[in-house]
Amino acid sequence: MEAIVKYLWLIPVLPLLAAGWGALLPRSRKRLAAALAIGSVALSGLLALWAFCATLNPPLIRHYRNWVWFDFGATSLQLGWVLDPLAAVMLVMVTLVSLLIFIYSLGYMAHDDNAARFFCFMALFAAAMLGIVIANSLLLFFVCWELVGLASYLLIGFWFQKPAAAAAAKKAFITTRIGDLGLLLGMLWLYSQSGTLLFYDNGHGCLEQSSLAPLLARATLGGMAVSTGISLLIFCGAVGKSGQVPLHVWLPDAMEGPTPVSALIHAATMVAAGVFLVARMFPLMSNSLNPATGSSALHVVTWVGAITAVFAASIAVAQNDIKRILAYSTVSQLGYMMMGLGVGGVAVGMFHLITHACFKALLFLGAGSVIHGCSGGQDIRRMGGLRKFMPLTFVTYAVGTMALCGVPLFFAGFWSKEEILHAARHWPVSNIPFCLGVAAAFLTAFYMTRQVAYVFFGKPADAAQAHPSPRESPPVMTVPLAILAVLAILVGFLGTPAWPWFQSYLTGEPARFTLGKIFDRPQLNLMFLSTIVIGAAIALGWRIYARAASQTSRDIDPLEKPMPAIFACLRNKFFVDEFYARTLIRWTSSFSVLADWLDRFVWGGAVWAVARLTLLLSFFNNDADESLVNQSFDNGCEGLRNSGRLLALFQNGQVQRYLRVIGVAFAALVLLLFWGCA
Amino acid sequence: MTTPLSHYLLLSALLFSVGFAGAVLRRHAVLVLIGIELMLNAANLNFIAFWRYGPHPEALTGLMFAIFSIAIAAAEVAVGLALVIAIYRHRKTSQVEQFQALKG
Numbered sequence: 172m173e174a175i176v177k178y179l180w181l182i183p184v185l186p187l188l189a190a191g192w193g194a195l196l197p198r199s200r201k202r203l204a205a206a207l208a209i210g211s212v213a214l215s216g217l218l219a220l221w222a223f224c225a226t227l228n229p230p231l232i233r234h235y236r237n238w239v240w241f242d243f244g245a246t247s248l249q250l251g252w253v254l255d256p257l258a259a260v261m262l263v264m265v266t267l268v269s270l271l272i273f274i275y276s277l278g279y280m281a282h283d284d285n286a287a288r289f290f291c292f293m294a295l296f297a298a299a300m301l302g303i304v305i306a307n308s309l310l311l312f313f314v315c316w317e318l319v320g321l322a323s324y325l326l327i328g329f330w331f332q333k334p335a336a337a338a339a340a341k342k343a344f345i346t347t348r349i350g351d352l353g354l355l356l357g358m359l360w361l362y363s364q365s366g367t368l369l370f371y372d373n374g375h376g377c378l379e380q381s382s383l384a385p386l387l388a389r390a391t392l393g394g395m396a397v398s399t400g401i402s403l404l405i406f407c408g409a410v411g412k413s414g415q416v417p418l419h420v421w422l423p424d425a426m427e428g429p430t431p432v433s434a435l436i437h438a439a440t441m442v443a444a445g446v447f448l449v450a451r452m453f454p455l456m457s458n459s460l461n462p463a464t465g466s467s468a469l470h471v472v473t474w475v476g477a478i479t480a481v482f483a484a485s486i487a488v489a490q491n492d493i494k495r496i497l498a499y500s501t502v503s504q505l506g507y508m509m510m511g512l513g514v515g516g517v518a519v520g521m522f523h524l525i526t527h528a529c530f531k532a533l534l535f536l537g538a539g540s541v542i543h544g545c546s547g548g549q550d551i552r553r554m555g556g557l558r559k560f561m562p563l564t565f566v567t568y569a570v571g572t573m574a575l576c577g578v579p580l581f582f583a584g585f586w587s588k589e590e591i592l593h594a595a596r597h598w599p600v601s602n603i604p605f606c607l608g609v610a611a612a613f614l615t616a617f618y619m620t621r622q623v624a625y626v627f628f629g630k631p632a633d634a635a636q637a638h639p640s641p642r643e644s645p646p647v648m649t650v651p652l653a654i655l656a657v658l659a660i661l662v663g664f665l666g667t668p669a670w671p672w673f674q675s676y677l678t679g680e681p682a683r684f685t686l687g688k689i690f691d692r693p694q695l696n697l698m699f700l701s702t703i704v705i706g707a708a709i710a711l712g713w714r715i716y717a718r719a720a721s722q723t724s725r726d727i728d729p730l731e732k733p734m735p736a737i738f739a740c741l742r743n744k745f746f747v748d749e750f751y752a753r754t755l756i757r758w759t760s761s762f763s764v765l766a767d768w769l770d771r772f773v774w775g776g777a778v779w780a781v782a783r784l785t786l787l788l789s790f791f792n793n794d795a796d797e798s799l800v801n802q803s804f805d806n807g808c809e810g811l812r813n814s815g816r817l818l819a820l821f822q823n824g825q826v827q828r829y830l831r832v833i834g835v836a837f838a839a840l841v842l843l844l845f846w847g848c849a
Numbered sequence: 850m851t852t853p854l855s856h857y858l859l860l861s862a863l864l865f866s867v868g869f870a871g872a873v874l875r876r877h878a879v880l881v882l883i884g885i886e887l888m889l890n891a892a893n894l895n896f897i898a899f900w901r902y903g904p905h906p907e908a909l910t911g912l913m914f915a916i917f918s919i920a921i922a923a924a925e926v927a928v929g930l931a932l933v934i935a936i937y938r939h940r941k942t943s944q945v946e947q948f949q950a951l952k953g
Binding site for chain 1 (some may be wrong): 945949
């Protein structure tokens with residue numbers, strides 16, 4: 172136990188070293204860069220497994236190491252790392268998914284000239300993400316958080332020759348930065364209020380009771396408790412990173428990056444960092460005077476999550492890019508996780524995070540395999556009948572789809588989603604999040620059915636003539652798919668109502684196997700309800716799109732005929748991008764024009780005037796210096812020199828002359844005395 | 850007591866003036882020394898005169914002063930003549946205006 176806590180820092184540092192080494196390699200050393208990245212993540216994975224096993228035995232242990240980073244004055248800034256079940260389970264998930272995706276990338280990026288750079292960035296990303304997971308200080312967390320943002324920027328813009336990719340990278344960076352500003356402010360506020368940024372520190376950390384109680388007691392704007400204000404600001408960071416409404420716009424655009432990046436960053440891990448942030452800060456988030464209804468910060472989390480879930484799922488219905496559909500699905504599922512955190516606590520949200528990481532990575536890698544097989548096309552209407560050409564991809568993709576839809580009993584998504592809906596059903600504040608959740612589940616099943624029907628069923632559409640036979644991907648890509656597919660089924664069984672091992676692992680209570688709990692009345696009703704909803708959605712989707720699958724991309728969508736206006740609205744993503752372009756971006760650019768003008772003419776003019784004034788002053792100053800100071804000094808010197816010359820006349824070295832002077836002076840003195848006295 | 854004190858003093862002043870003129874105006878170093886001796890003797894004459902006309906003529910104070918003064922003058926002349934000879938050996942001249950080494 173002690174040993175792994177001592178060496179926990181190695182888990183993020185190993186990939187970091189690999190990234191540093193990889194950055195120094197020449198472009199031709201692709202294989203070495205890949206080996207470095209994969210090897211380091213594999214080693215980290217082993218360490219993570221060790222850490223995970225160490226947290227299994229005695230329930231709910233939390234070990235941390237803090238050290239002083241630097242001192243200023245009397246205070247010192249401390250950083251640290253922590254090992255608890257929350258961190259351990261994330262460590263295992265991140266390293267495992269990263270490892271599989273790295274291996275998959277070997278195949279996917281085999282023909283890219285810059286693969287060495289790719290693996291370097293991927294390793295950097297893994298390092299930063301693992302740093303987030305083990306950080307025991309909000310500051311360290313923030314540093315790694317920003318590093319993740321940087322890695323995401325670099326990887327989205329990996330194909331920076333494409334203008335769309337460069338723009339998407341910039342958009343992702345700036346949009347998440349807006350959220351991070353909130354996080355930074357929250358962090359500063361927290362530091363000023365509690366005096367520490369350590370999460371756990373022998374009862375003095377900012378997540379421990381001694382700090383939480385005073386935060387609750389103090390009130391700020393409009394009677395809101397300080398802890399609520401801080402929580403909301405921190406949640407801003409999570410909104411940005413996890414693509415919640417209204418900052419979700421970057422995530423679908425981020426699909427311009429290579430598909431393994433989409434799988435790793437924009438589906439499985441990085442976007443989950445926002446959820447993890449809320450989970451990590453949960454003691455602060457849930458800090459409330461009224462335990463029955465929960466804190467108002469968690470209400471906000473719930474509402475944002477529920478709205479995002481439906482909002483993104485409805486957009487996904489009308490998209491045609493295979494990765495974009497998955498991206499909106501990710502946004503929607505992240506909304507689910509936030510809702511789960513809000514209504515059910517850490518265990519509920521985190522469980523969906525873990526299962527989602529498995530099946531969404533699977534879906535993205537499957538999509539990558541499809542794109543690879545179709546030589547780069549991403550429009551689902553141009554695909555069709557791929558199940559014959561790519562059987563392995565089809566099977567694994569189907570497993571992922573069913574897990575995402577939440578097909579009952581055998582797929583991970585069912586159990587985790589059930590958990591969230593169950594918690595939402597019993598949320599004392601409002602019933603609407605539950606209804607939104609059910610609606611999102613319906614939409615999810617519907618658009619996934621649409622996608623699978625378009626891609627894998629029907630006849631090969633028009634693109635197929637150009638590329639007559641899409642090939643199955645090589646084993647280096649399909650084996651990770653298979654492993655993830657198995658995980659997407661098995662992980663769900665860690666958290667069924669009958670055996671809630673995952674939940675009790677996080678909360679530290681022993682897990683008990685009680686088969687009967689599945690057949691509890693409300694539980695059973697809910698499972699029944701969602702089964703019906705999902706079944707209806709799949710049936711409806713199949714009925715509408717089974718025939719449409721053979722259509723070409725020029726035909727209009729079957730849904731567009733009955734309701735063209737709504738469909739256009741959905742296809743254009745509710746015009747959110749356009750709205751931002753019209754308002755915020757235009758305001759910003761007008762403001763920058765104004766600022767530019769101010770800068771150029773007002774401030775610049777002032778600076779120019781001051782400079783001119785200084786020149787004038789210095790001119791006078793120079794004049795005064797030359798004519799007054801120098802001149803008078805020179806004159807003084809001249810006078811001294813003249814008087815000295817005069818006096819030197821007497822000093823000719825002749826003793827008699829001296830004697831004469833003395834004699835004359837004596838005579839003069841005598842005469843003076845004589846007449847003076849008379 | 851026929852001659853008043855002032856006569857002695859006038860004689861002494863005259864003697865001093867002659868010595869001073871010699872010391873200041875003569876060019877030969879030995880003659881300058883002789884001028885200095887005259888001035889010293891004028892001072893000795895003053896000592897004696899003030900002693901004889903002073904309140905205690907019976908004490909030998911003035912005489913003692915004069916004797917000391919003469920001894921010092923002798924010593925001074927010895928040093929002065931030695932200096933003159935040394936300079937003469939060095940510069941091959943005893944003309945005072947050529948001794949300019951003290952020029953500042």
